[in-house]
Amino acid sequence: MPRPVHFEIYAADPARAQRFYETVFGWTFAQWGDQDYWIITTGNEGPGVNGGMLPRQGPDPAPDGPVSGYVMTTEVPNLDATIASIEGVGGAVVLPKNHMPGVGWLAYYRDTEGNLFGILQGD
Template identity: 45%
Template sequence: MGRVIHFEIHCDKPDRGMQFYQSLFGWSFNRFGDNEYWVVITGDDSEPGINGGLMRRRHAVDGQAVIAYVCTISVDDVDAIALKVASHGGEVVVPKMAIPGVGWLIYCKDTESNVFGIMQNDPDAH
């Protein structure tokens, strides 16, 4: 079975993108090699989840810089994080919605116009 094992965030301004995610989720970033590529550490290896990468946006595809998957981040309180998104230069692009039996989901854009989801686990969501 295929599992998501990595993600990449493409940024016009990598420093601004790193600051956004560090301030919002506490992620850390380690430069990898000589290129503009950073490994994204999203949490402790003892917890479920994946780490990823952040890089300078490259190459246009049909006039679009990158067409990619949306990654969703587990949070304790989607409402609180949605407020932080705005205060850190991002925006909510799809308001809070229930995923019945799973939880609450909000889609946001970061400072680099990348869409990401935030999900609060709540089996009673409806």
């Protein structure tokens, strides 16, 4: 069965987005040659997927606009600490922390670039 192997983050300000994701999740970024493209490493242990970041082409997402792409959710060990980190570096709540029975605690946020993402602390 096909599985996702790569994700991409589009950013109006790639340096600002890089600081956000380094601070919140500890991800690392490496520019790919002299291209406006950065390889994102999310970790080396357990299941997961790595990605890339590039400058956004076109307008930023509207804060109240509909979701127009996939929402990537990242599992975290401590949801409350992650929420504090996100809000401390400019992230904005979209769906406050709520319990999903049999799954865990989930919240949705927008990053500094207006991109929607989820965080999950499993039960």
